[in-house]
Amino acid sequence: MTISPADPRDDIAGHIPDLRAFAMALSRNHAAADDLVQDTIVKAWTNFDKFTPGTNLRAWLFTILRNTFYSNRRKVSREVADPDGVHAGSLSVLPQHDGKLAFREFLVAFNKLSAEHREALILVGANGYSYEEAAHMMGVATGTAKSRASRARLRLCELMGMTSPTGNPTLADAPALAVVLQSGLAVA
Amino acid sequence: MNEKSKGGRPSRPQTTSLDVTREIDENLRRVYQAALTEEVPDRFTQLLAQLREKEGKS
Numbered sequence: 001m002t003i004s005p006a007d008p009r010d011d012i013a014g015h016i017p018d019l020r021a022f023a024m025a026l027s028r029n030h031a032a033a034d035d036l037v038q039d040t041i042v043k044a045w046t047n048f049d050k051f052t053p054g055t056n057l058r059a060w061l062f063t064i065l066r067n068t069f070y071s072n073r074r075k076v077s078r079e080v081a082d083p084d085g086v087h088a089g090s091l092s093v094l095p096q097h098d099g100k101l102a103f104r105e106f107l108v109a110f111n112k113l114s115a116e117h118r119e120a121l122i123l124v125g126a127n128g129y130s131y132e133e134a135a136h137m138m139g140v141a142t143g144t145a146k147s148r149a150s151r152a153r154l155r156l157c158e159l160m161g162m163t164s165p166t167g168n169p170t171l172a173d174a175p176a177l178a179v180v181l182q183s184g185l186a187v188a
Numbered sequence: 189m190n191e192k193s194k195g196g197r198p199s200r201p202q203t204t205s206l207d208v209t210r211e212i213d214e215n216l217r218r219v220y221q222a223a224l225t226e227e228v229p230d231r232f233t234q235l236l237a238q239l240r241e242k243e244g245k246s
Contacts, residue, residue: 016232021223038235045239106215125213126220153204153212162208 117152
């Protein structure tokens with residue numbers, strides 16, 4: 001037995017669900033997301049000496065994943081053809097519900113955002129990373145991460161028809177958003 | 189960062205209000221959770237096994 005049971009690379013497996021969720025938010029396509037996760041795992045495995053033990057493994061993996069995503073995109077320079085595919089599919093399992101349409105509306109708006117905006121929102125809004133941590137992963141200054149997330153939220157509101165030209169969007173402008181939340185809609 | 193909007197519109201909002209931000213984030217978590225709870229395809233466990241095996245041989 002040459003394989004140590006304490007190989008820190010064993011921890012990669014536990015992060016695969018998160019890698020897939022992040023990859024789907026970036027690529028908006030199941031097949032592309034899984035290819036991206038595959039590339040990420042291979043790169044992480046073969047470059048594991050570059051990981052600093054004791055630091056956040058998931059954040060390190062996310063960094064590899066998003067760098068791979070953007071460098072592939074530069075190479076291929078085409079957008080995925082099926083932007084609604086990923087999340088529209090998951091909607092079919094939801095019960096008929098008042099919240100269904102509203103949540104679909106949210107997803108459609110989310111999928112219309114630029115990759116940079118989706119990335120910022122998933123890291124900060126969904127994962128709860130600090131702006132500093134998100135900025136580190138995105139390779140930008142903290143202020144840039146912060147303004148990117150702010151603009152992404154505003155753009156979401158705009159896409160959902162919530163923007164008032166004179167002031168900040170409020171919940172009064174967003175009955176759809178409020179419906180989603182009040183319904184307690186379980187998405188899993 | 190100066191947000192000079194086209195058409196010289198007066199001050200666009202810079203941020204969403206706290207309640208809107210909170211509710212957007214709640215929806216984002218749902219989007220993320222939906223993907224997170226999907227079953228992990230076998231190809232990834234196989235991939236990790238292959239990577240380990242390849243290394244054992246070299």
